[in-house]
Amino acid sequence: MNRTEIAIALFTLVHKEIRRFMRIWVQTLVPPAITMTLYFVIFGNLIGSRIGEMGGFDYMQYVVPGLIMMSVITNSYANVASSFYSHKFQHCVEEILVSPMPNWVILFGFVIGGAVRGILVGILVSLLSLFFTKLQVDNLFVTILVIILTALLFALAGFINGIFANKFDDIAIIPTFILTPLTYLGGVFYSLDLLPDFWRAVSMVNPIVYMVNAFRYGILGVSDVDVYFSIGMIGFFVVIFTVFSLWLLNRGVGIRQ
Amino acid sequence: MALALSVKNLKKRYKGGVEALKGITFEVEQGDFFALLGPNGAGKSTAIGIISSLMNKSEGSVEIFGHDIDVSLSKAKKEIGLVPQEFNFNQFETVYSILITQAGYYGIPASRAKVNTEKYLRALGLWEKRDSPSRMLSGGMKRRLMIVRALIHEPKLLILDEPTAGVDIELRRTMWTFLEDLNKKGTTIILTTHYLEEAESLCRTIAIIDEGKIIRNGSMSSLLKQLNVETLVLDLKEPLSEAPKLDGYVCSRVNDYTLNVEVDIEEGVNKLFALLTERGIKVTSLRNKANRLEELFIRLVNKQDTFSP
Numbered sequence: 001m002n003r004t005e006i007a008i009a010l011f012t013l014v015h016k017e018i019r020r021f022m023r024i025w026v027q028t029l030v031p032p033a034i035t036m037t038l039y040f041v042i043f044g045n046l047i048g049s050r051i052g053e054m055g056g057f058d059y060m061q062y063v064v065p066g067l068i069m070m071s072v073i074t075n076s077y078a079n080v081a082s083s084f085y086s087h088k089f090q091h092c093v094e095e096i097l098v099s100p101m102p103n104w105v106i107l108f109g110f111v112i113g114g115a116v117r118g119i120l121v122g123i124l125v126s127l128l129s130l131f132f133t134k135l136q137v138d139n140l141f142v143t144i145l146v147i148i149l150t151a152l153l154f155a156l157a158g159f160i161n162g163i164f165a166n167k168f169d170d171i172a173i174i175p176t177f178i179l180t181p182l183t184y185l186g187g188v189f190y191s192l193d194l195l196p197d198f199w200r201a202v203s204m205v206n207p208i209v210y211m212v213n214a215f216r217y218g219i220l221g222v223s224d225v226d227v228y229f230s231i232g233m234i235g236f237f238v239v240i241f242t243v244f245s246l247w248l249l250n251r252g253v254g255i256r257q
Numbered sequence: 258m259a260l261a262l263s264v265k266n267l268k269k270r271y272k273g274g275v276e277a278l279k280g281i282t283f284e285v286e287q288g289d290f291f292a293l294l295g296p297n298g299a300g301k302s303t304a305i306g307i308i309s310s311l312m313n314k315s316e317g318s319v320e321i322f323g324h325d326i327d328v329s330l331s332k333a334k335k336e337i338g339l340v341p342q343e344f345n346f347n348q349f350e351t352v353y354s355i356l357i358t359q360a361g362y363y364g365i366p367a368s369r370a371k372v373n374t375e376k377y378l379r380a381l382g383l384w385e386k387r388d389s390p391s392r393m394l395s396g397g398m399k400r401r402l403m404i405v406r407a408l409i410h411e412p413k414l415l416i417l418d419e420p421t422a423g424v425d426i427e428l429r430r431t432m433w434t435f436l437e438d439l440n441k442k443g444t445t446i447i448l449t450t451h452y453l454e455e456a457e458s459l460c461r462t463i464a465i466i467d468e469g470k471i472i473r474n475g476s477m478s479s480l481l482k483q484l485n486v487e488t489l490v491l492d493l494k495e496p497l498s499e500a501p502k503l504d505g506y507v508c509s510r511v512n513d514y515t516l517n518v519e520v521d522i523e524e525g526v527n528k529l530f531a532l533l534t535e536r537g538i539k540v541t542s543l544r545n546k547a548n549r550l551e552e553l554f555i556r557l558v559n560k561q562d563t564f565s566p
């Protein structure tokens with residue numbers, strides 16, 4: 001395929017992915033908005049007012065960046081995992097496999113589609129948070145970079161999950177048993193300073209810690225870890241996951257017998 | 258003549274250990290109308306799956322218009338249009354958007370995609386259904402949708418895996434005309450079907466595959482010439498309790514009023530009627546038990562484990 005053809009193919013796939021989650025917006029956009037509003041009300045207002053300061057900010061302000069990040073993570077992941085799995089389930093992945101699209105276009109198509117949903121939900125949640133707190137951005141560049149890299153990273157992870165999934169349960173297991181615990185323990189709700197030394201050291205191997213903190217740095221200017229190291233880590237994982245996904249696609253794992 | 262498809266020593270072993278293809282080799286010339294025939298489970302869909310790169314092969318090579326799928330896969334894929342045996346489109350998308358999306362996957366710009374979509378939807382009588390979600394189409398319409406989808410990038414080689422399964426007689430005839438037309442305009446066509454009459458009337462070359470091996474391959478006419486025996490069915494005026502023994506013919510009684518007679522083509526039927534008249538057996542009507550390809554097929558693929566009583 002020449003460049004124009006590749007551009008058309010990529011656009012087609014991204015466009016289709018976006019149309020898919022837009023068409024079922026009640027399942028894809030509304031639930032995270034509701035959940036996060038509940039978090040804002042409960043953790044921010046009701047309980048947060050009793051917690052007092054965290055990292056030099058009132059608790060509501062502190063927790064909002066974490067919650068935005070959490071919605072970006074879960075939605076990018078869920079979008080690609082369920083879309084790719086349902087392409088397999090309905091066999092319409094074959095429409096893609098018979099076409100001359102290179103594998104990287106297939107990967108990027110799904111991943112960009114998922115990242116767009118993650119970012120869109122992130123924006124939605126940010127707007128909702130304005131009803132509860134003021135949201136100023138300390139470092140716009142870091143904020144945008146981190147949100148995009150994180151969305152891409154979890155879209156990639158969702159893709160890998162979709163490739164290995166053989167039944168619908170398989171795309172629920174990883175989020176339930178791995179993603180949610182890592183997110184909750186990833187410093188969304190608290191500063192790592194609160195932890196005893198041992199648990200703080202353990203937390204440092206949790207990649208989500210770096211994303212949440214880098215993003216919080218972008219918004220508030222505070223972080224438990226070095227920001228540029230964090231961004232480097234996220235970038236590094238994006239590369240690793242991309243290479244791994246392409247390897248899986250080239251071998252036909254989960255899609256070609 | 259250039260080759261549209263060349264398959265060499267193709268083998269496929271599935272994960273469970275089933276050896277679906279045991280080394281098949283065949284070629285399809287450009288412009289040909291080719292039938293890939295064989296009983297259920299013979300390996301037809303497996304072969305097609307590998308040719309269209311939906312499946313990995315275990316061994317062997319496939320070339321499409323000279324493009325080896327191991328070397329220039331993308332070029333090979335561009336030349337193929339596939340109508341698979343099972344429905345495989347998104348149930349929630351409309352007919353129109355399925356087609357435009359498929360064209361996009363091939364890198365076809367929207368303007369040309371729209372032209373092709375309308376052209377082929379109209380040709381196959383689906384234009385009125387363009388805004389229906391695909392799940393609301395009837396079985397026959399779904400098959401036609403898959404044909405339109407396979408043609409959207411105007412491939413040089415069209416592969417159809419049982420395109421007429423579950424399609425009514427009238428529609429089947431229009432499909433035949435459509436495919437013949439397409440073939441006349443230069444598209445090479447490979448077809449699998451269990452309606453042998455269909456293969457006999459459409460195709461010029463056949464390969465018969467059984468248990469993962471090709472047991473016959475050649476032009477339709479040369480294969481049919483190999484058939485030296487035909488079975489005739491005779492309807493009788495008066496009941497017969499026992500099959501008569503006729504010199505040079507093998508007779509078997511189906512029921513009181515029906516007799517099957519195997520006739521050697523060299524021998525002809527004149528003598529048969531003389532013998533029947535001699536015995537006072539009155540025949541009211543006569544027909545071929547099967548069409549010729551069917552007869553050949555049944556003789557080649559004669560299994561012990563079929564469910565005939």
Ligand SMILES: Nc1ncnc2c1ncn2[C@@H]1O[C@H](COP(=O)(O)OP(=O)(O)OP(=O)(O)O)[C@@H](O)[C@H]1O
Pocket residue numbers: 257271272273275276277295296297298299300301302303304342
């Ligand atoms: N996914 C699979 N896993 C394991 N074995 C398979 C798979 N698909 C097909 N087979 C086996 O491979 C053999 C060939 O199957 P195939 O579908 O190619 O036959 P076919 O000639 O298309 O038959 P039909 O006329 O019924 O469509 C069969 O024994 C079948 O059971």
Ligand SMILES: [Mg+2]
Pocket residue numbers: 301302303342418
């Ligand atoms: Mg089949």
